[in-house]
Amino acid sequence: MPTAPRDVAQIRLDNALRLFDEFVAATLKHPDAAALRGLERRFAERLQIQPSYWSQIKSRSRQIGERLARQFEQLCHKPPFWMDQDHGPAGTPAPPAAPSAADLSPSTPQDDDERFIVGLVLTYYRRHPQRARGRLLDLLGEVLTPSNTPAAPTPPRATAPAPSPAQESSAWQQVAVGIAPLKGKKR
Numbered sequence: 239m240p241t242a243p244r245d246v247a248q249i250r251l252d253n254a255l256r257l258f259d260e261f262v263a264a265t266l267k268h269p270d271a272a273a274l275r276g277l278e279r280r281f282a283e284r285l286q287i288q289p290s291y292w293s294q295i296k297s298r299s300r301q302i303g304e305r306l307a308r309q310f311e312q313l314c315h316k317p318p319f320w321m322d323q324d325h326g327p328a329g330t331p332a333p334p335a336a337p338s339a340a341d342l343s344p345s346t347p348q349d350d351d352e353r354f355i356v357g358l359v360l361t362y363y364r365r366h367p368q369r370a371r372g373r374l375l376d377l378l379g380e381v382l383t384p385s386n387t388p389a390a391p392t393p394p395r396a397t398a399p400a401p402s403p404a405q406e407s408s409a410w411q412q413v414a415v416g417i418a419p420l421k422g423k424k425r
Contacts, residue, residue: 246322250302253321254295257281257314285313 261281282292286309294300302310307321363370 244324247301249324250307250321251295251298253323253325254302254310256325257310257316260314285310 258278258281261284262277265277265280278292279289282289285292287306291300295302302321308318310316311318311320359370359374363374
């Protein structure tokens, strides 16, 4: 007797639980007490949702909608519409998806450390945009300015002569190549 097709809500729930199983398996490769605590909270953070929302999804009091399904796929490096496809029983983890071209972009954070740094910089910028812009450009200007000669020890800033406006403009143009302009705040 043929079985009735499963609804998308149940398939998405099963796939979300599969993603959690994969997360646990990846985390437990190097088990320690800290790794065992708070796995659900850390999984919810990875999916960029509140832990309480994840709990509601698991208890079936909330369903995974279209937008959230695409968010889960993107953040867990799954192909588009992976959440909508039946991948068998939830207890058998699927093989990890190969990283897409977008995942390999140099501007996309590749691991938790890079995501932390990007989040830290964004938080600083959002709190103090003018100060952050100046300080970050100073820092990045020092690091990203190509030099053809081996780097000599830099003198302390207090004794260094102030750069001329032409030098500042040239340094800014070198740093600004390939950087999109900042958007103004909506008022």
